[in-house]
Amino acid sequence: MAKRIGIHDVAEAAGVSVTTASYVLNQKANTRIGADTAARVLEAAKKLSYEPNLSARTLASRQSKLIGVIIPMIGAGRQVMFSNPFYGDFLSAAEYTARENGYHLLISGTATDQNYSSVVKTRQLDGIIVVGAYPGDAIEEIKKTGIPIVLVDCYIEDPYFHKIGINDRHCGYLATRYLLEQGHRRIALVCGEPSGGGVMEQRYRGYQDALQEAGIAHDSRLMYAGAVDYSFGEQTAAELLRRGNGETAAFVTSDITALGLLNGMREQGKSVPEDLSIIGFDDVSLSWMCVPKLTTVHQNISEKGSLAAQVVVDAIHGGEKRDVMLPVHVVERASVRKIK
Amino acid sequence: MAKRIGIHDVAEAAGVSVTTASYVLNQKANTRIGADTAARVLEAAKKLSYEPNLSARTLASRQSKLIGVIIPMIGAGRQVMFSNPFYGDFLSAAEYTARENGYHLLISGTATDQNYSSVVKTRQLDGIIVVGAYPGDAIEEIKKTGIPIVLVDCYIEDPYFHKIGINDRHCGYLATRYLLEQGHRRIALVCGEPSGGGVMEQRYRGYQDALQEAGIAHDSRLMYAGAVDYSFGEQTAAELLRRGNGETAAFVTSDITALGLLNGMREQGKSVPEDLSIIGFDDVSLSWMCVPKLTTVHQNISEKGSLAAQVVVDAIHGGEKRDVMLPVHVVERASVRKIK
């Protein structure tokens, strides 16, 4: 383990003071350093392959260059954190963009919404990204620390937060209208808990909007609410057949659940889209990893992740309040059939 | 943003010196502090809801309580980092165990094997977990930093590294033997690049072992080597039918690829397991998220992730060299049929 080389060594090698080296290395603005001096420092740093000690930097500057990510709905224990591939894609993109901006991501693994504010403090997080929080969650606690917070897919009214999301209500409307356009009249809604002010509630409303527009009375017997996972979709297949309400199509508010429903139907001896048309939501990779490929509401998950990182970085640098709505569209594949 | 309270405040509140507070808070051994004094400090810390500043701690103690994770095969750009759900499960478990031990995980998102040693230095990582590295990778660089390194699913002969894995060769043998036991004779092998000394090579060998044991000559025309992803499996379905070598079964060395093959076959108008039996590898959640459910070689991914974290933590604390082989077994589901 070679002797760790510090800024002191760089300064010495370049024949300048530590202060000067620090200024150059940090490309500080409003600080007058001659071009040639700067070049000398940079060269020395490169030659010694100097790597700054971030702990020291953080301590002195009060900036950790670390961004926290909270995903409240992740499972307990050491179970499936990314059961929904949405998060994998999201995080991957966020990580990339954060890194490009000189930040690292600290991902909260367990249901740590409670004690996450402790991490914020101990690790001196510069900013934080929260995905899918419901009103009433413990974000308020973090808010107290005063760092920028970006809410993704959250419907929390508070000007303090930056926001990124899609128009979930409109999405629900689009998906349902698409089904209607294909001639369907009895349309099931399979979704996560549609209460509590989250995205599910919005998508549910959109579903109602479309039905209403088409002059179809809302029939609560066509609603199947439960978890946002594969199993619920699978169970719903059985339940749907048991109830026998004659649905010809289903709007499922997440691809993972849609996949469960699709496979569940097949296990029940039914086929998709012949016996039931299905439209999903998210357009995760899973949606084309099945037969038939899933028709779904596409949202650009990578873009969302990347933007979340960008917004939080900008906010850290004093950027203004952001509130972004990303575009979506229905992508037609093979799980919906047209009926005359 | 309330004034940040430090160890100084705790010490003051407890009426002791900062040193004493520090000793108590860190539960330092070999340090004589009276029980009542310790209690006072702890109480003060709790009352003030003191959270240590990890940067300061890291700087002073040279321990970051941060563990790096490198996954070399992740994609470029902001694309799919966790395209293979294996990683999600693995990381989730590793994160949990690390956290339980007072460590956080720093996950490398892009193909940073090159510059990762820079992260090791700048963030002062205490240890590192490397998944699926091939010999010749830039781990040597990191090795120079002297921190404990745990290699997961790697076949690199070097006593410096701790190792966790499964007996991939035996796994390949088990999977193939299972197929043989079900009466199959012409068995395709669909795998990632079986060269370069990685797990794929081992599984390939196991496949050969089983064939040899059964007195079946190895037929290279039954081999399909390519990427470890869904698309390759899908393509292989077409290729397999094109070649027309009469395989009745396939051993696919990863579930994600197996799923691609399974769905690909269906798209080609064939059915599984009637026209082709498939056995996968890993037993990721995807393997039961399909119809028919996938027969596969089960490995406990969560256990692997958890153990990786535990081993690196132990190593940081001076634990001895570990070299663990986790057990595996074939889990029978519905993608393999018995032929007489």
Add this chain to the structure above:
DNA sequence: TTATGTTGATGAAGCGCTTCACCAATGAGA
């Protein structure tokens, strides 16, 4: 009595970096 431990607690020196306040030198303006 003195020497020797033992227990409980502390002062102060950093860890490697940032940043404020300040300084020396030079040029411009009057």
Add this chain to the structure above:
DNA sequence: TCTCATTGGTGAAGCGCTTCATCAACATAA
């Protein structure tokens, strides 16, 4: 000539914590 900016650069004080060396007080052994 003197003053006042401007440019280029530096000294030193921390950031909040750990940890080494040291100490006071008291008990025990000789």
